[in-house]
Amino acid sequence: MGCLEQLAASGGFAVDEGVAEAVYDRLGIGIPQHVQSFFARLRDYALRHDRECITMEDVDAVYRTELLGPSGQNDLAHYEARLRDGVGDETRYGIAMEILAEAAVQGVFTPEARHHLETRYSKLPSNAPRQVIETLDVLVHDGYLESDTEGYRFASNLLRDWWKARFRDHYAPLTAASRTTSGEIDPK
Template sequence: MAGRRYVSLEDVERVYNGEMLGVRGQADLDHYEGRLKLVLGPAGYRNALDLLTEAAVCDGLLTRDSIDRFGAYFRAREVADPVPIDDVLRVLEHDGYLEPRGDGYGFVSGLLEDWWRARHGRYFVPIAQRAVQHRA
């Protein structure tokens, strides 16, 4: 790019994918994830990871159906002090991850969505594909 007067679409894609979503970008955006651990504690943090990754791998949208399914999934986990899903969603909205969209939530930032998908989405199984056993 040195000595050129223009930037091509390929240049932008290379910088976005290689720098912003790469190792350098990981360090710049890592503080978002660290704050979740601090604010929500271990159980709430795990729940937030699931909700955000669901949105990231499902076209950027966390639907009401997925939220309800995750509610049942979280309640079925053996957690001593569960964090209510509405509390987790409030933190995710307050901290600028998600915003209300239709009957669910979507990422506020396309960069954050892409970064989250690159960081957590590879082996993630969406909630609709999980077997959830309800506790009696």
Template sequence: MRNTPGNPVRGEDFWDRKDLIEKIWKSLERGSILLIAPRRFGKTSLMLKIHDESKKGWRPIFVDVEGMSAPEEFIVDLLERVAEKQGKSLLEKVRDFLGKIEEVGVENIRIKLRESLKTEWKKRGKDLFRKVLERDIRYIMLIDELPLMLRKFPQKKIAGEFLHWLRSIRQEPEICEKVRWVFGSSIGFHSIIRELGVTSNVINDLQPIPVLELSTKEAERMVREILKEELNIKRIKKEVMNHIFKKIGYPVPFFLQILLCSLITLYKQEGRLTSEIIDKAYTDLLKPWNRSYFEHFRERLEKYYEPQLAEIVKRMLSLIAYKGETSKQELSNFFVGQYQQGAIHLFDLVISDLENDFYISKDKDVYQFTSNVLRDWWIRYYGWRE
């Protein structure tokens, strides 16, 4: 296994999370699911693993929809991929749906289909699904970054209607038994729903499955395999392994891999693997040239919330980072003091968002950063501001 942090991986570079994959397959036998994880927690790699190694009897379709901004784009792109998996062109599947067309190039078909769907995408989109899906095939539709797509819709009303339409597709008798959906989300789905002004009914048929940190045993195996592949180190002392996890905290694959990147560089210079080298690798990890690893944690808050609220949330995270752990009551008092109108209700929503997105975790009645690395980065670059 090579060390490739940050990018989706396939094949031998994928860390095989067998228990999680088995849980996903069992859930798909019963219905559709929602994979929940922040960016770089391995969600997309997991979806690609399901795609590349699907069980017998399933036909997987993977689509990253982050760049889309309209229902008709989603419908045409998804159904084109379905047709390709059937070994047919989209034109063959929808010829009578489109009527007479003079140009038969792929792009012309896409354009004509999108135009035909613009005003009646709900009904005609559902008709297209019925037409394109083969009768005796079971499909898995792996849809990555749906919330980010919804944010790009020109009108919230259309985005809300699209979520209702997707749910109606999942409930359609002719479709639901032969199609399962896996929606991947790197931002809180409930935040998007709240923002769009729709109820949670639009996703209450999806089983949520979080992509969490590795177990200690899994994480240790991952470290051994990466260091063996990258440095030909066949044995790691117990105290060295313990020190890696003391520094990193929760064994999130991404944070573990970026620390190992820094550690591998130092090992090649120093020729030894000690607690002191690990400390230096950790310090180097937080240097300015590595900020790109972490900036999206700040940027997503500015996308989630209006400017005043985003600033308050960042201050609240700074408070948690500096104190190490902070009670819910102290955080509530701080939040209410900063943001007056409807503050208590909004505070509960914000705390829920931050937990769902793995910024913080709760132990009894106190909150702390989920990751030591993220906490230390936050302190360094977004220090306490009154």
């Protein structure tokens, strides 16, 4: 929050009360690159609207349309490229994408979802439980997910919302309870 306030002051922008807290709440954690990117987009948004003050309304608009919108895709796309490099092979990359989609869309990657993922990958010539464990280790180590009592969740709201926006309409939950007997996704 202090970083955002300093960026605004050094750029000659006034910031309404609560803006720094709202930015931090939207991001979920204060990754310096994300704070700087959010501020740059807030600044540009204010300039496009001929203002020298950043408002609370700007925070929501910029988060939805700038950070998660087309202009924010370049900033976030490097996470996917970094992920591909970090996990090392196509099988673990596929596992990582499924874990992240589950955690984003469902809110948490649960032990039940983990079991279903291990079962799905057990048909491949690899040790599926080991592959899932190693992939989770990378996702936690690199700051994508954090462990809690229910499973694994995104540490960053921005990354979660970005992944969720990408997969919410093109994703089948891992848990069997969300599937019908024919294998189709239950629309409920």
